[in-house]
Amino acid sequence: MADTTIKVDPAVRDRLMVLARERGMTMRDLLGELAGATPTKEELEARYEATKAYCEKHFGVKLTQADHDRAEKVWQDLEAGREVDSL
Structure with a gap:
């Protein structure tokens, strides 16, 4: 090597x-x-899509872009130490 x-x-x-x-x-x-x-950005996106498909198949949950955006905001608020409303 x-x-x-x-x-x-x-x-x-x-x-x-x-x-x-x-x-x-x-x-x-x-x-x-x-x-x-x-993980690379591409790997993270693939993981997200696989997780989304799993949730839809096994739990009947349809995740929308709004759901994704809300979850991202929650993570940003947590990282910044801001109060977080429930999902």
Whole structure:
């Protein structure tokens, strides 16, 4: 396997090193794990469509764009620490 160099700020490098050490792995393995566990936008969209189809098939729930938009707003509010109305 060929290696490559990734340039990051020293603070980022140091944090990655600490995270890797805490997990008993190399920084190379940590970055590989992170890349493998982080879905792309395309993968997230495919996962959403599969989940939507599953809900429709097994629960008879038809999710609309408005439902999706409302759920996104709830997540944004949660992340921002704002009060959230029930779905």
